[in-house]
Amino acid sequence: MSATTSPMPQSSVPGRAKDRATSEALGRRRARADAIVRVLCTIATILGLFFLASILLTLVIRGAGGISLSVFTNVTRPPGSHGGLLNPIIGSLIQVFLATLVGTPIGMLVGTYLAEYAGESRFGQVVRFVSDVLLSAPSILIGLFVYQILVLPFGGFSGWAGIVALAIIVIPVVVRTTEDMLRLLPNTLREAVIGLGAPKWKMIVLVCWRAAVSGIITGVLLAVARVAGETAPLLFTSLGNLNWSLNLSQPMSSLPITIYSYAGSPYEDWITLAWTGALIITLGVLGLNIAARSVLRARR
């Protein structure tokens, strides 16, 4: 490459001989295309961050002013009478907690099946595929489904129906993280436990689950974050309730539904409450996400 025998300096380049001006122009064009794309990509990233910042800022500007003790101590009241968000907050906590309680063990067992039992079997592949589809399936359809199986036959909207709908959403999230985390464990660990004479279920419950616990907690936190903000499935199941009620057989209030109905109302104080609720729920959801990440990072 260093010593060229031909009189023309560019002849080592295959193809038609190019003069210096052409190749320099080409180089400039390539550099320019590269610079343009890099600028555009940077702008795209700034745009993405701008949207997040805009949402958070809007929430803080419109919602923070409404935060006071009465939001957490008063129940929802008619417009103009200083209502709070106590029953939606409690209703959301109850429904999300029980849904997680129901969904997590099932999700863990499915994830365990996929990682420890299924191998490459056809059944395992189908379950994995279906679980992944459910993970991204429109949540409104889960709501319609639960309406069909629990609300219509049992004569009314209820907190239980809301819990079942949210639990169905929890399951695939926990399945995904449980399977991923169990697959990260080295096989030597399993072999060591089996080699000590432990039965397989003890190996899974006492060793594999314990080793993967931070990952599973991450999955549960993400699932909680996901269902805490879900609105569409609750429209058809727990419906919402403007009165104080802890009866799970009755329609039950929830934060997202209350935000939805208040935000669409013409009353100024209800809209402010909706923004306050939106701020609370977003901080909760994003906080859970960050917590989930730090749990995972602490392990590594």
Added chain:
Amino acid sequence: MAQVAVPETLEAAPARPTTRRGSGTGDAVFAFLCRASAALVLVLLGAIIVELFIGGLPAFRAFGAAFVSSTEWDPVQEIYGAGVPIYGTILTAILALLLAVPVAFGIAFFLTELAPEWMRGPVGTAIELLAAVPSIIFGMWGFFVIVPVMAGTIQPAIIDTIGELPLVGSLFQGPPFGTGLFTAALILAIMVLPFIAATMRDVFLQVPGVYKESAYGLGSTRWEVMRKVVLPYTRVSVVGGIMLGLGRALGETMAVTFVIGNANRITPSLFGPGNTIASIVALEFGESGAGSLKLSALLALGFLLFVISFAVLALSRWLLRSRLKG
């Protein structure tokens, strides 16, 4: 593990069959629980399909195959057709992808190749947090922040410029309400953006470093490496990531419900109001009594949405399978 006393293992040898039998039951029970839970997931999917279909059966019976294509939605005369919401669903989802994919690609490219090392983690996390913001928050933000901007500045400007052009112009005409199909597509685009960007980033990171280094070694610019090495290598997974975004956009409910304008007619203009399957179900559900034909029509719409999004998500999983295995 270290606590196991050595002599005990020698003495325990004769007792082994008993422990085996005992643990055999435990194993059988646990394996059964796992398998039953796995089967439950399949049953769940099957039950969702069947229940939505059964619920929609009266509507399918009453209107036949025309239900899918009819654009009439008349609660007074009890005539229901899925044409308008299907049109709105597909139009807004495709439009959202057209807006989101280039930006998502830009973010993924920035995060994998351009950004300095210290910036990648925090910026990547911020983009993922955008994906975690609940749908209803996007709806409120869209309704109270984006809609006024659209109505006040963006839509009038577009109507006065592109709206004047022949052919394309008709897509951008009409009064600037702020709400409508275009705004819904914009909000959807922002919502699916982080999903597509995160998937693209993950697949870009899987390109073997040697390939990229070889291209850099030949003097390629970063853009050339992306276009001629990374993209061809990850083509299939990138399409899979886009399909995943499409699946999300099709079924998104609350955000769209806030800004779509809720009108059951097809307008030629993108700025006109419309409906998607999810938004019409959410908006009209309250006014349809148990056992009514309207409720059945809404469940039939749900069934159609399930079929559409299942097909898209299945395609997405199939395209992403190599990545998921690796």
